[in-house]
Amino acid sequence: MSICLLLQEMPFLSFTEFASLTHNPSLYPAKRIHFLTKRHSLQHHLFSPPIRASITAAMEPDQSGRALITSSSPPIKLLFVEMGVGYDQHGQDVTAAAMRACRDAISSNSIPAFRRGSIPGVSFEQMKLQIKLGVPHSLQQTLDIESVKSVFPYxxxxxxxxxxxGLICSSGVYVEEMGDKNDDCYIVNAAVYVGY
Incomplete structure (x- = not known):
């Protein structure tokens, strides 16, 4: 039984009540609980230990309760995330698509807080970025990371x-004069994590 059907049966539950179903089934009528006792249990799909572990590993609170992004590098105190998409329709250059994705992520944002000292004890020089790109697997070896990094002004x-x-799809047209080798269009997704 899918989670959607389970939600249809219990449309007025809060997330906390919904999550507690597997821990205290006596709170809810038996007819609703039978979905959980079948082989597709809610606990198996939503609250399994690997999922909890990966969420914990990805975001850990610091002493003030703010979330930190963890990675192989030192974690940052996350302020916000910028997201973008970039395309290269002619020339089949994944680096160009990645640079456009990063520009798209940062081009409609302004960050005066760092320059104005709005965050107590944090100067402009302490701004840190974590970049994550979604790039088609077959194109990753041709990506020029240093060129992509050059997009970020500070x-x-x-x-x-x-x-x-990302994605490789047809642009619908092959234009040799624009450097096309074929009609492929390369699409890259970018997430830029900004913090200090």
């Missing part, structure tokens, strides 16, 4: 991660 890049993602 902030120390403390980690740069490339994962399987």
């Amino acid at each position: 902030g120390e890049i403390v980690s740069f991660e490339v994962v399987d993602g």
